[in-house]
Amino acid sequence: MSADPQRLQLRQAVQRQPTDFIAWVMLADAELEAGDVRAGEQAANRALQLRGDHPEALARLGRARWMQGRHGEAATLLRQAADRAPQHPGITLWLGHALEDAGQPEAAADAYRHAHRLLPGEPYITAQLLNWQRRLCDWRDLERLSARVRQAVAQGQAVVEPFAFLSEDSSAAEQLACARQRAAALAEGIPPLPPATVRPHGTLRAGFLSNGFGAHPTGLLTVALFEQLRALGMLDLHLFALSADDGSSIRQRLQQAAHTLHDVSAQPHQVIARRIREAGIDVLFDLRGWGGGGTPQVLAMRPAPVQINWLAYPGTSGAPWIDHVLADAFVLPDALAPAFSENVRRLPRAFQPSDNTRVLEPAPSREDCGLPAQGVVLCCFNNSYKLNPRSMQRLFAVLHGVPGSVLWLLSGPGNADARLRSAARQAQLDPARLVFMPRLPHPQYLARYQHANLFLDTHPYNAHTTASDALWAGCPVLTCPGTTFASRVAGSLNHHLGMHTFNVADDAAFVATAIQLGNDPAALQAARATLAQRREASGLFDMAAFARDLTEVIQTLARERGWQGPHIA
Known part of the structure; x- marks a missing residue:
């Protein structure tokens, strides 16, 4: 299979004019877009040989390093490029991606924010900033950013990453529009292979x-x-x-x-x-x-x-x-x-x-988990981008209604935990009632569900693998199924388990049910017993x-x- 026409033309161009810096940069772009990281790296290095500190060449090499998983090197190269071209939104955007993966989440947010200031009307950059602020539980200006992205998708003006768009309070029809726009943009210049057929016989x-x-x-x-x-x-x-x-x-x-x-x-x-x-x-x-x-x-x-x-x-x-x-x-x-x-x-x-086939390991003590010796443990180990203001307001309302309870969360990137504690304080809650679990190897994380009395889900992007983990480990999951696929996965698991009362209709029912269960130790114990029986009998886990x-x-x-x-x- 030969390369696509654009890459062939660029390869021929640099053969004819090996000192053409712009052609080498364009070739690096084309090779990286085609997933050929080695060829893209070679083209970027050739461009750097011609102009050793040019930001466009540094940026392409940084992007190659990022695609190779060498995130620290990528961030260094892209920082150098951004310093040399501080008004270049594309380089700043790539810098944000590299900083994310290099473990510098707050610096990544700064990069996305700078790119957004440079091009405030570009929906893709707006969506990147919005998505990363959600991950950092930084809710400043969230509604305006979300409205801008949704408007751009509705008007067909945007190529927005569909995965990030799932976290917006959008309809399934909006999600389809977003995905179609992304697919149409991606398909440009990708020739399909000759048609294939299913074999007529055999395995x-x-x-x-x-x-x-x-x-x-x-x-x-x-x-x-x-x-x-x-x-x-x-x-x-x-x-x-x-x-x-x-x-x-x-x-x-x-x-x-x-x-x-x-x-x-x-x-x-x-x-x-x-x-x-x-x-x-x-x-x-x-x-x-x-x-x-x-x-x-x-x-x-x-x-x-x-x-x-x-x-x-x-x-x-x-x-x-x-x-x-x-x-x-x-x-x-x-x-x-x-x-x-x-x-x-x-x-x-x-x-x-x-x-x-998973077997629960013995759980460490509550003290070793950072949990108080007494009191109901409510948990939500969903990723931080799902912990939006609406979801956290529900969880805070439950904490208010269940005296002595704590909310056990998965520690987020950067200053996300501190921001959630600040939000708890604003909701008139003691921030110490939020307990954060570091990311752990799967068996250790799974064992900790044995200390959790009830998993409280998020909306509109609810628990998926995490819900499966909780249910397998014996912790009931309370969820509010919505009108999109991403908001109905935990509900599907409950439905097929026969745990129908844990699928509730709206936020008010969610809060009321959680408070009722949280104040009734016998009901919580009965729910765990029912879950244990349904786990064996329902077929949900029958592989x-x-x-x-x-x-x-x-x-x-x-x-x-x-x-x-x-x-x-």
């Missing part, structure tokens, strides 16, 4: 593309399912890993469960697409979507005849190259289907699998049955494309 080859095949939420959710699919023996399983081996036990289990685990990390998009095509994949699942760290460009090349959006991105792809979305009837009811660009396919159980259901879906989709293999027994 179907199912492919799964993700950057989460390791100690990552996607790996944790899927590993036991892949093991059951391998044991069932009806599919040839191919995992395409966009991330390198992290040495985790999850990665080792995935390697053993797959017939082939293809390490395609740091490969150009065209190379990855070719690997998928050469593997003869019949049905390809995109396990990343717009979630960041994925490669939608690969899917846009159509490497497989059937392509499916599933699991990691809780919304529509808006992309013409994705044929189906896999869901369940609660998380994606009929009323929501018109806001999805894909054909909706539903599983009979919750769409989200889980690792049902052997999930493997049969998923295999049946894959076979049905293949039959629609001419496959004539045997039905699953």
Whole structure:
């Protein structure tokens, strides 16, 4: 497969004019956009040889380092570029990305804020600032920024990252518009491969593309399912890993469960697409979507005849190259289907699998967890960007109504924890009633749920993997299902467990139910007992049955494309 026409033209241009600085910079851009980090790095270095301190060349090399995961070097290079070109919004935006990943979250916010000052009317930059302020629990000017982004999407003026847009209080139709705009912009200049067909006979080859095949939420959710699919023996399983081996036990289990685990990390998009095509994949699942760290460009090349959006991105792809979305009837009811660009396919159980082989470790003492010796422990271990003003007002109202209780949260980036304590103080609460848990290895984090009496969810982006973790560890989850996919995942898990009373109608019911439970130790204990019984009996965590259901879906989709293999027994 040859490079796209623009890259070929630029490669030819630098061969004809090897001292053309601008051509080298443009080539670096084109190579990096194509995912060819090595070629982009080489072009950026050649530009630097011509003009050693030029900000455009420094920025491209910084971007290459960022894509290589060398985040500290990337931040240093992009800082140098930004210092030399302080009025360049694009370089400042890239600096923000690098600072995020280099562990300098407050400096990243400063960079995004500066880029926004330079181009206040650019929705993409506005959305980046908005998203990062949400992560830092910095709620200044949040409503104005959100309204600007939503207006731009509504007017078709914006290319905004759909994943960040899920945190806005937007409708499913708005989310579809956002995803379609992003997909249309991404598809420009990406030629598809020649059409492929599903094999007419034989064992179907199912492919799964993700950057989460390791100690990552996607790996944790899927590993036991892949093991059951391998044991069932009806599919040839191919995992395409966009991330390198992290040495985790999850990665080792995935390697053993797959017939082939293809390490395609740091490969150009065209190379990855070719690997998928050469593997003869019949049905390809995109396990990343717009979630960041994925490669939608690969899917846009159509490497497989059937392509499916599933699991990691809780919304529509808006992309013409994705044929189906896999869901369940609660998380994606009929009323929501018109806001999805894909054909909706539903599983009979919750769409989200889980690792049902996990064993809870003994929990450390309450004191060791920073918890008081007595009192109800309410928890919300969702990521900080979900802790918006509306969600925190609900949680603060519950704390007011349950004397002596504490709220256990996951520690956020930068000064997020301090900002939440300040918000608690403004809500007339003792900030000490907020307890923050550092990020821990998964088994240690999971064990701590044994001290939590009730998980209180967020809105509009609610708990997903975190809800599964809580329920598996025996902690009931109270949620308020909304009208978008991202706001209905925890509700889906409760629904399929039969924990219907923990799905409430609105904020008032959420607060009232949480206060009632928090002041009734017997009711909390009964809820845990009911959850323990439903966990065993409901089928939510039955991965052997999930493997049969998923295999049946894959076979049905293949039959629609001419496959004539045997039905699953």
